[in-house]
Amino acid sequence: MGYNWGMEIREGVPIAELTTMRIGGEARYVVEIRSEEEAKEAWEFAKEKGLPIWVMGGGANTIGRDEGYSGVIFLNKIRGLEIRGEEVVGGGGEIWDEVVLAACSRGLSGIEALAKIPGTLGAAPVQNIGAYGQEVKNVLEKVRVLDLSTGGFREFSMEELQFSYRKSILNSGETRGRYFVTRVWLKLNHERMKPPFYTSLQRYVEEHQVSDFSPMSIYNMVSEIRGEKLPDPKEIASAGSFFKNIYVSGEEALRLKKLGVLMWEEGDGYKINSGWLIENAGLKGKVFHGFLVSEKAALILINESGESFSDLMKAKEEISGAVEKKYGLKLEMEPVII
Ligand SMILES: Cc1cc2nc3c(=O)[nH]c(=O)nc-3n(C[C@H](O)[C@H](O)[C@H](O)COP(=O)(O)OP(=O)(O)OC[C@H]3O[C@@H](n4cnc5c(N)ncnc54)[C@H](O)[C@@H]3O)c2cc1C
Missing domain, CATH: 3.30.465.10 (Uridine Diphospho-n-acetylenolpyruvylglucosamine Reductase; domain 3)
Known part of the structure; x- marks a missing residue:
């Protein structure tokens, strides 16, 4: 139709380059969107081509498939x-x-x-x-x-x-x-977070005898704790927590308590840290098809040398299979597959 599109449109971009896990084949089109007007224009572009749309920000919770994506990725760069x-x-x-x-x-x-x-x-x-x-x-x-x-x-x-x-x-x-x-x-508000805090933050507060719970102080403490435990996406490929935590109640909670599973009361039931399950299934530090179960936080899967989505899915099945065998619980993946 000879339409002159104002936004930047790229063709054949590997999803691996757009995501922190760094796997995935080519996306047919990637459009960088800097304003709501460009969002509308990009929508018209996809409509004209008859292609589906997928929205992406930093790609920190997104996993690409080997076959890529045969539609238009909207890369969100709307600032302000x-x-x-x-x-x-x-x-x-x-x-x-x-x-x-x-x-x-x-x-x-x-x-x-x-x-x-x-x-x-x-x-x-x-x-x-x-x-x-x-x-x-x-x-x-x-x-x-x-x-x-x-x-x-x-x-x-x-x-x-x-x-x-x-x-x-x-x-x-x-x-x-x-x-x-x-x-x-x-x-937001002008209140203050109050102790007791979540386990690792509480431990930090006690060890360093912190009494300043201002937002900036909490920001600095959390940044330090995360810096020690979590991979920096600029240096290490991962999608953060690869599995969701699990919520249970009633008889299921009783059954798991008998197995020694660690859990916290939350709402009407209990929260189980899936990282604890993975660690106690003996998987911490093990590598599955190029994907390492992080030594520092077992919920995180690090892409060391994994080359494909199918390798990742094999790793996922083996990890969740081992947890299910030991605890009878099914792990659910947290990142989204495009
Ligand atoms: C090292 C590491 C640590 C992490 N720690 C945490 C944590 O502590 N807690 C936590 O909750 N998460 C955590 N995550 C996951 C991730 O950071 C969050 O999910 C984050 O919100 C992803 O933002 P993104 O812009 O990268 O989203 P993307 O990966 O680009 O997108 C994620 C999903 O949101 C959709 N989406 C993205 N932008 C938009 C939009 N503008 N409109 C509509 N849909 C959109 C996508 O289609 C996709 O379904 C971590 C990830 C990493 C790599």
Whole structure:
């Protein structure tokens, strides 16, 4: 049709280059999106080509398949961050950790324990990111999205997003993948996190006799703890936690307690750290088809020399198979497969 597209469109880009796990074949098109206008234009481009759309931020929770993706990847680069009082408003392509740091440096609380989580602001509500007892759902006010099935913009409130553990309407049910988050509103506060904290943070506080629980202090402590334990995506290929934690209740909890499984009371039931299960199944430090079960945090799978998606799936089956054999629990993968 001879349309002159204003945005940058690249063809045949390896998904490995766009994701922190660094595997996956070529995406047919990748469009860098810097504004809501470009988002609409990119939507028209995909429509004209008759191709499906996949939204990506930092690729820190995304795994590419060997065959790649025969559609259009929208790479979210919509920037712009404003902090007015306790409200933080930003473009979905803002870097999450930069948002956290900006908020903490103004004394704002609510996301300080989510320091150093790789990825973008727009992806944070998708799986309701969480760490050290904080979750983004507790501070999210609303989001603006481009509806990829109609091409129109709309807003969703926190309630409408129906958050739960690593879940929202953005990544589940019929609405999974339907909305592109272009802008996010967070409502923070001037409170302070109070002890006792989540295990490793509490241990740090005690060992270093910390009494300053200001957002900036928590940010610095969490950054240090994470720096020692978690791989830096710039240097080491991984997608962070490869498996989700498990929630159980009633008789299932009793059965597992008898097996000596460590669990924490949460809500109406118990939370089991899947990393503990993997470690106690004797898999820590072992390599499966080029993927290493991290020595420092068994929930993390590091891509040492894994070359393909099929290798990764073999590793996943072997790890979850060993855990199931020992504890009768099925591990569920956390990252999303494109
Ligand atoms: C070392 C490491 C540590 C990590 N630690 C944590 C942790 O402590 N807690 C935690 O919760 N997660 C953690 N993660 C996972 C990851 O950082 C988060 O899921 C993060 O939100 C991913 O952001 P991203 O921009 O890279 O998302 P991507 O990987 O690009 O996308 C993830 C999913 O969100 C969708 N998506 C992305 N952007 C948008 C958008 N703008 N609109 C709609 N859909 C979108 C994608 O389609 C995909 O389904 C970790 C990852 C790594 C590598």
